[in-house]
Amino acid sequence: MSGHSKWAKIKRAKGANDAKRGALFTKLGRNITVAASEGGGDPDMNFALRLAVDKAKAANMPSDNIERAIKKGTGEGEKVQITRISYEALGPGGTGIIIDCQTDNTNRTVAEVRKLVESAGGKMVAVGSVSWQFEEKGLITVIPAKVKKAEKYGAEDTWEQVDLEEAQLELLETEGIEDMSESSAEDDDGNTYRVLEVLTDKTDFASVLKSIEEQTFRVESAELVKVAKEQVALSDEDRKRLDAVVESLDDHDDVDSVWTNAA
Secondary structure (H helix, E strand, O other): OOEEOHHHHHHHHOOOOHHHHHHHHHHHHHHHHHHHHHHOOOOOOOHHHHHHHHHHHHOOOOHHHHHHHHHHHHOOOOOOOOEEEEEEEEOHHHOEEEEEEEEOOHHHHHHHHHHHHHHOOOEEEOOOOOHHHEEEEEEEEEEEEEEEOOOOOOOOOEEEEOOHHHHHHHHHOOOOEEEEEEEEEEOOOOOEEEEEEEEEEHHHHHHHHHHHHHOOEEEEEEEEEEEEOOOEOOOHHHHHHHHHHHHHHHOOOOEEEEEEOEO
16 A cells, blocks of 8 residues: 555654644644535544544644634634545656645645646646546554553553454454554654554445444554555656655645555
8 A cells, every 4th residue: 555644644743843733733624624514513423524533633633723623614613615626647657646635726726736746747637547546445553452441430541452463363353354464653752563454445444443443442543545456666766756746745735645556
């Protein structure tokens, strides 16, 4: 799987400067606003909004900002029209690129995205030219730990580590899981730890996440991702050029996520 997910950006932003955090909060706020406008302002009834709010909380976005973003979406707050739109491009080495955006001005966004793509030697292509090479999947990252209920009333529950292989075996019994792999993640102090990445079909995503949470596993993140059906091998030079254009796109205020089929 090759992409630049919101969760990866959130982890990087925890140690970033105020400008970087502010830019991320703007993107996360738009994500919340769009989700609320499409499915209502209750995260318990709107799965997309729940995911958006979880991402915002993971980035330590203030609760007041989250509430304001929800109200914008439901029409209770500041009037704003945010549109989801995706652009497609061919990048270095013939790589396919999908650029997911959230914007209040599509004319501005497409012009600026085109400039970034073309400055790296790529070119924008018609909708459908690249997207057919990708599938949308649910990605759930699970830490091998389970809730340990507090023995004293009023005390907080804690997490108790479980054996990785035992966690895998238990999770594999969950209906709807398509694939599972071991990976590693990094905490705020730079320490690495093992996680399990669970992949589901888009239609099974919500039910699988609910099942994993009911098993009391510790879910680190959950998001929809775009997975390439086949990956393209790149030379070192093309890889550097692709990384540069992806980074510049990621830094644009209107760009939510960037996906490529690079190996």
